Amino acid sequence: MEDTRAFIDFVLNQYENKKVAPWAIEFKENGRMIGTIDFVWWQPRHHSAEIGYVIAPEYWGQGLMTEAASAIIKLGFEKMELVRIQAKCFVENFGSARVMEKARMSFEGINRKAMYIKGKHRDLKTYSILKEEFVLLQKKEEDKAL
Template identity: 65%
Template sequence: MSDQEIFEMPVLETERLRLRKLKETDVEDVFYYGSDAEVSRYVTWDRHQTIIDTKRFLEFAKGRYAEKQVAPWGIEWKETGKIIGTIDFIWWNPKHRSAEIGYVLSRDFWGRGIMTEAAKEVIRFGFEEMDLMRIQARCLVENIGSSRVMEKAGMSFEGILRKAMFTKGKHWDIKIYSILWEELL
């Protein structure tokens, strides 16, 4: 798949999920989980205080789509058509054939294997369509749920980056995981 086609953000589907571009009409769904303090506890962004915060995020995503940059897929729950989270390549380096994924999920859907399902599909897309060699993901050491997602998605724990991220007023230790193309064979 060409870079141009990748940046078009093709719709990806799994048994329960549809990964697609976010739209302005998703604002209520995104605000629902984006305003949840538990959801934003271990991420770099602050809880959405008002719907305006969510609209700004959707404008950011729309801009990334237009600029042909890596951008979030909305995670649509097929059963209801609602957006329940996002997943994306935070960065992508075609020269080195590597990328990093990041994700967030509504608390209503935690513990059901949903994020693992989404992560596996994005990993598959990265290896099969983007010709990646390595995909990594990181999380705060305290984020046990995210660590489990990475492990269940087939990623290997590589180590802890000490005091590697400053967010929410302090430095945090970060766990790093990765999966290599040949590990999926």
């Protein structure tokens, strides 16, 4: 409970200071908060950002995180003037990698020993999407709908 309170205080402080902060992901059917998604870093000067997300295990595999990731990518390109959005996951996190692929991000490579966690170094996969790729994919989808 103490960790939850600290997290809520952090998020509220970030919003009050106009800094990046997580958004809650709500399950539409019951209004329950099932995860978060955010820009874990944002560099306005370089027009780039990285997204991060987490979702409760009982909601894995339902396309919910792909929907949220696609929405935040759209927001980044259409409202924040980003030209590059990236995301990372542990190499063994196949579900997260699949979310990035379904959100139309391209695999860029593996950052070896990029994170030290729980006493060991971990490799990370990096995915990204560029604004011009996003615009082209959006246009293709619109043309298909006609």
